[in-house]
């Protein structure tokens with residue numbers, strides 16, 4: 001099963017490489033990785049999505065917790081949560097396709113953020129499934145470039161991941 | 164207020180931390196630190212002849228004393244030479260702090276002379292690592308390094324020190340930090356009481372229980388408690404290779420050690436058990452054989468200070484995260500005043516175990532006949548007799564290591580010092596050196612093979628410099644015996660590069676360093692040679708014992724089988 005693990009990490013040089021290194025060293029897989037500082041400059045928040053059975057996920061969280069630079073973590077998929085990813089896509093927009101792209105962008109509640117005579121740059125947010133669906137819809141028109149941030153997430157309700 | 168340079172802070176910190184010996188080798192990036200060590204005399208620096216030996220010596224010291232070992236190397240090749248020793252300590256959870264010189268900060272990343280990203284290189288084989296970014300952080304970083312190395316599940320910590328951090332001209336306030344706190348590191352101090360109660364209930368109700376205990380009991384200093392608990396219950400116990408001595412092997416309840424080359428009765432008992440009480444052991448592949456066939460009828464209680472060791476390879480029914488010592492003590496107090504539920508089942512269980520014991524009695528190996536080449540097993544038995552089973556025994560890796568573990572009987576923890584996890588040839592001799600310097604009045608013997616010894620024999624020079632009186636018993640089978648054994652079993656005896664065509668004359672080699680060497684060819688020469696070797700505690704003596712190159716280590720678990728599937732000799736299997 002796919003899991004979203006969010007980690008509060010010491011904002012120290014090399015801390016990120018310990019997390020990433022752990023995944024390759026122990027043969028765990030990383031599907032997406034997203035990292036940025038939090039409101040507390042001494043902490044980064046890192047979100048990984050990974051796939052594995054319960055045994056593997058248990059090992060992943062235990063080994064992550066063992067890293068000295070990992071302060072706290074949560075497996076968001078264990079509860080209700082919000083999952084978002086941002087994507088920027090350049091798609092061909094020529095002739096009749098130009099209107100077609102615009103309509104699809106509206107259907108997906110995406111935005112066109114840059115325009116040239118031959119292409120649109122589209123910004124879209126949502127869970128990974130929505131982004132995938134948008135790419136599928138755009139494929140016939142011609143996708144020129146894709147930039148995805150990787151998944152970020154947060155628990156629903158009162159639960160917070162903080163110190 | 165005291166102002167010190169970074170280098171002087173390091174020297175002062177080591178004094179204040181109570182470090183007696185530091186093992187190392189100098190070089191450009193470490194020279195400020197060497198100068199600071201030179202100007203004091205509390206911390207003794209031992210100059211090895213190869214940085215790998217520094218790490219093994221510090222490791223040996225740490226294993227024998229239970230205190231962290233300390234190493235100092237220079238940048239680049241000095242640090243990379245230490246890598247094998249760091250990995251060795253990591254695999255066996257040994258506390259060690261390795262101080263590495265580094266090129267000056269402004270040169271980092273420029274492929275400067277002798278620059279290696281040692282933090283990067285060692286990342287997967289350390290508990291943690293630090294890079295010093297300002298001289299003023301040195302006392303706190305070093306305190307954290309020692310704290311991390313020695314607490315929780317111990318392990319090696321690397322501290323990378325750019326040369327400008329130790330410059331004599333830059334001085335900062337030095338205060339020895341008595342304590343450190345790290346918000347992201349809080350090792351557990353006790354197990355979950357509910358889980359421990361549940362475990363004890365299962366323990367009291369078991370019909371065919373076995374304790375299976377490992378290095379965690381030794382590093383966790385829990386041997387005494389374990390011995391009490393096991394004696395109170397009257398249950399059988401087997402240990403891992405790393406756990407040898409955590410329960411006295413001469414006691415009837417001890418079945419020896421288990422796994423690939425473990426005792427027949429240990430592996431049989433594990434396979435047939437209905438309850439396995441694992442403490443400070445990690446169910447590694449050299450113990451379990453095929454995990455899918457592992458102990459089919461047993462429930463498993465697993466106590467470990469490291470949660471990631473629990474249910475890693477074999478699912479635990481009752482996991483308990485906590486240090487061995489406190490969990491065992493809680494178990495003892497819960498067991499007290501309670502009777503076991505099925506004493507008759509236990510009696511039956513012991514009958515079965517004693518039957519397995521009797522099956523193999525006198526059949527473990529065939530001793531040499533008068534005048535014939537010696538068997539390695541009988542040499543180890545003789546070493547055990549002559550040292551009354553009280554020596555610190557280090558080993559290298561190979562057949563001799565297994566024979567040492569099988570035929571020397573250990574009644575105390577921290578006495579068999581061996582590289583179990585990484586299996587590092589070259590470990591034994593420098594480890595013995597580190598132990599002997601710290602326990603000068605004890606017998607320290609390195610049981611080695613001619614292959615392994617040649618990987619670190621340059622340390623004879625260090626022993627000469629510091630007058631280190633270790634004994635070296637070279638079980639010389641003129642071959643990489645363990646490799647040869649596998650080739651006999653799996654490659655139709657095609658001995659690809661497993662024999663040594665050009666062995667040195669060890670006798671002359673040892674004498675070149677001014678030490679005594681004795682060559683032993685037959686049984687009647689053996690005991691007198693050993694008596695002679697151990698007569699003077701402070702003299703290094705090397706015994707070159709010619710042993711049968713055709714001998715195999717048995718029992719040997721059959722690959723992909725269950726615990727009970729073993730080869731028992733060249734012709735018998737279970």
Ligand SMILES: Cc1ncc(C[n+]2csc(CCOP(=O)(O)OP(=O)(O)O)c2C)c(N)n1
Pocket residue numbers: 559560561562563564586587588589611612613614615616638640642643644645646
């Ligand atoms: C550094 C290192 N290289 C290779 C090996 C693989 N290996 C395991 S045992 C062994 C043979 C050891 O020979 P020797 O020291 O003579 O011991 P023996 O088995 O003959 O008793 C080898 C090569 C190892 N364990 N460590």
Ligand SMILES: [Mg+2]
Pocket residue numbers: 561612613614638639640641642643644
């Ligand atoms: Mg050999």
